[in-house]
Amino acid sequence: MSDAADIVAIDVFESARAAGEPITVALVKRRVAELLAHAPECACGRCEAAATARIGHIWQVASAWERSMAATRRRAWRWALIAIQRDQVAGRSHAPTPRGPQ
Numbered sequence: 759m760s761d762a763a764d765i766v767a768i769d770v771f772e773s774a775r776a777a778g779e780p781i782t783v784a785l786v787k788r789r790v791a792e793l794l795a796h797a798p799e800c801a802c803g804r805c806e807a808a809a810t811a812r813i814g815h816i817w818q819v820a821s822a823w824e825r826s827m828a829a830t831r832r833r834a835w836r837w838a839l840i841a842i843q844r845d846q847v848a849g850r851s852h853a854p855t856p857r858g859p860q
């Protein structure tokens with residue numbers, strides 16, 4: 759069973775990615791307000807979690823995920839650059855390989 763903050767953090771993380779926005783306290787507050795506007799009989803589970811989770815905690819969880827995603831992308835990019843440089847040193851070209859006869 760997830761903590762309420764984790765449930766809302768998933769929602770915040772997804773909506774920030776969909777909107778291409780960084781995760782900020784303002785974004786967390788906006789999403790929480792949207793979730794709290796759900797009908798009382800709503801069974802999505804997120805609005806219920808939004809009612810109990812703390813903004814600061816949601817923000818902490820969601821921005822930690824954002825940072826780890828950014829670090830993964832930076833790492834992937836660094837490895838790609840190293841591979842290209844190694845190939846250039848070895849004299850291999852990164853030009854598209856010509857296709858054979860169709």
Ligand SMILES: [Zn+2]
Pocket residue numbers: 793796797800801802803804805806
């Ligand atoms: Zn709901």
